[in-house]
Amino acid sequence: MSDWSGGYVTDVEYVTACYPEQAPIHLDLMALLAGVEAPNARGRAQYCELGAGQGLTAILIAATNPEIDVHAIDFMPAQVARAQALADQLEIGNVQFHEASFIDMAEGRGPALPRFHYVTMHGVYSWVSRENQRAIVKFLADRLEPGGLVYTSYNALPGWSEGIPVQRLLFDVGSHRAGNPAERVGAGFDLMEKLLKSGAIHLTSNQLVKELLEVEGRNPTYLAHEYMNQYWKPLFFADVARDFAEAKLEYAGPARPLELFDQFMISDEQQALIARFPDPILAETLRDYCRPRTFRADIHVKGARRMSGAERDARLAAVPLTLCKSPLDFAYQLETPTGVATLAEETYRPLVEALAERGPTTIGELLTDPAYKGRRPTSVTEVVGMLMASRAVSAAVPVEDPALTAHCRQINRYVAHRMAQLQTRSGVPLAAPALRNARHLEQIDVVATYLINQQPGIGDEALAARILAFAAPDDAPPPPAEERDRLRAVVAGRRGIWRYLGLID
Ligand SMILES: C[S@@+](CC[C@H](N)C(=O)[O-])C[C@H]1O[C@@H](n2cnc3c(N)ncnc32)[C@H](O)[C@@H]1O
Structure with a gap:
């Protein structure tokens, strides 16, 4: 760890992932569902991502929204350089990556930036020191336009309370070991497993420990960023809301649609108990006591313009x-x-x-x-x-500019060639021009749309055969006829959807 890190893991880069719920189109719709007006940009909207990591989210938001200027901030120079190089290679001119820390920006040493209609941060706020949290709040106070939206995701209490002893063990054991953070977190896992087997009382009763140890193929880079930060600290919703209130922000609603509906999240009895508390911050905190939620994704707004039902x-x-x-x-x-x-x-x-x-x-x-x-x-x-x-x-938004579609398809060709690296549990992210957003799809969708764009008139039968050939080694025997028939039915059923997303003509 280096001294500019502020206690954050900077010796290994973060994993590459894309989060479509950070896109303006999604935030606008979630605000509307919560009865809050979306920002009114009166020209080019300005978007900022704090702690942008490898930059894939910012890159795909910029690519699918050429009318928005995207600024992405991170203090790890290697990540910033890599993300900007990828944006340049993909000819995405409306995204700029800036190397700056949150404290640099709060103290006026960061890049010259506009005022923003959207600021988002995924996996940042509960992983940084109090000083950095204060700097983020100052940035929001200074740089968010009135009516602007803020997306914040964080490890939440009380749902993540089982994570506290786990993180402490992994961090403390790892801190006594040599090696990079991924190796050190691995040492912590080994000891945690042995302590569990020995019957250590606070591990045997901890459900998270079992879940973590059962996950096969744990990604050490992800685990290092999750657990090896000095200031890792899950937060109560009320504490985040109180911090953000200092930047004149109000809670607008959840970023995840199902959470809008109490009837699906908590029992009738719990709804009745919580309904007795009109304060929305307290009510939301009480909801967190009733659902197994370890991670929150919130939308706040600077000056909520609320509308009637x-x-x-x-x-x-x-x-x-x-x-x-x-x-x-x-x-x-x-x-x-x-x-x-x-x-x-x-x-x-x-x-x-x-x-x-x-x-x-x-x-x-x-x-x-x-x-x-x-x-x-x-x-x-x-x-x-x-x-x-x-x-x-x-x-969705009708695509009027053929250049947008062509550019997204160029990006999707790049994605198809790097499917293995870009695949996460959610799927492979493609730039969908009609969604003005990225969409995670299965590998078969990525390959099929790639092949259709190469050979636009290709029929379902031939497409199924080419997909099978694409995946098979050169000397593989021909696939069974049933496999081709199954695939032909799948591509026939999905073609219309690929068209609606703007992935093919
Ligand atoms: C958990 S990663 C999330 C990355 C990205 N948002 C994602 O979800 O893929 C947090 C990011 O915040 C950056 N970061 C942490 N502390 C920071 C600070 N004080 N100033 C600027 N960036 C910081 C890290 O370099 C890292 O890329």
């Missing part, structure tokens, strides 16, 4: 939505902390089928269409929120 429904009815998965793969049951949330098929199936048939369409159009034979939902907010919560539907 009727206004919110009317605005949501006009947002174009698109299906991002084949309707055959649409799950009408969602897992929730209280069990399962069911999307009533009488209401949702006709909407999903209409989206599959028509492509991007507003819910207002679908519900008022005489052809809609489904049961009317109780509110537009609920229907849009639940469709978003399904993860099979996203907000």
Whole structure:
């Protein structure tokens, strides 16, 4: 660790990952679902990511939103240089990476920056020192436009309380070992395993320890960044909200759609108990006592312009939505902390089928269409929120500029060639011009769309054969006919969706 690190792990670079929930289009829609106006940029919107890591999120936001200027800040020079080089290689001119620490920026030593409509930070606030947290709040106070949105994700209490003894053990054991942080965290894991086997009472009763030790193929770089930071400290929502209030920020709502609906997150009895507390900060903190949530992703706003329920429904009815998965793969049951949330098929199936048939369409159009034979939902907010919560539907914007589509496809060719490195548990991120965002898809989607763009007239049969050949070594025997038939059906079912996302023509 070096002395500019402020206690943060700087000897190994962070893993490469992309988080589409940081994109302006997602933040705007989540704010609207919470009844809060999105920022009004009156020109080019200005976006800033703090602690941008390898930069993939910022790069894909910039690539899919050429009308937004993206600034990405990180204090690790190797990461900044690598991210800027990738942006330059992919010819993304509207993103700039800056090497600066949060304290540099708070003290006016950072780069000259505009005022922002969006500031996001993923995996930063609960990993840095109090001094750095204060610097971040000062940056928000100084550099966020009125009406601007802030996305913050962090390890949350009380859900992450089991993590406290685990992190302390890994950090302290690792600090007594030589080697890089990934090797040191490995030493901590070895000892934790042995202590668990010996019956150490505070490990045997700790569910997280078992989960961590059971995960195969742990990524040591991720674990080092998660656990080897000196100032790692999970936070109560109320403490983050209090910090942000100093920058005139108010809590707008969650960044994850299902969390909008108490009925799926906590029991009826818990809802009734919490309803007795009108203070939204206390109510939100109490909710965290009732759900198994170790990580929060919050949206705050500088000066909330709140709207009535009727206004919110009317605005949501006009947002174009698109299906991002084949309707055959649409799950009408969602897992929730209280069990399962069911999307009533009488209401949702006709909407999903209409989206599959028509492509991007507003819910207002679908519900008022005489052809809609489904049961009317109780509110537009609920229907849009639940469709978003399904993860099979996203907000969309018609693509008017063919250059945007061409550029995204150029980026997706790059992604296809590096699929193995860019694959995470969420999938492989592709630049989807119609979503103005990245979308994680399966490897088969990446390969199929790549091949279709190479050979636009290719039919499903030939495409299935080429996908199989793409994955197989040269001397592999021909795949069984059933495998080709299965793949042909998959690509036939997904072609329309790839088109709606703007991945193919
Ligand atoms: C856990 S990583 C998250 C990276 C990225 N947001 C992501 O989720 O992939 C945190 C990032 O914050 C950066 N960081 C930590 N402390 C910082 C500081 N004081 N000033 C600037 N950047 C910092 C680190 O270099 C690292 O890239």
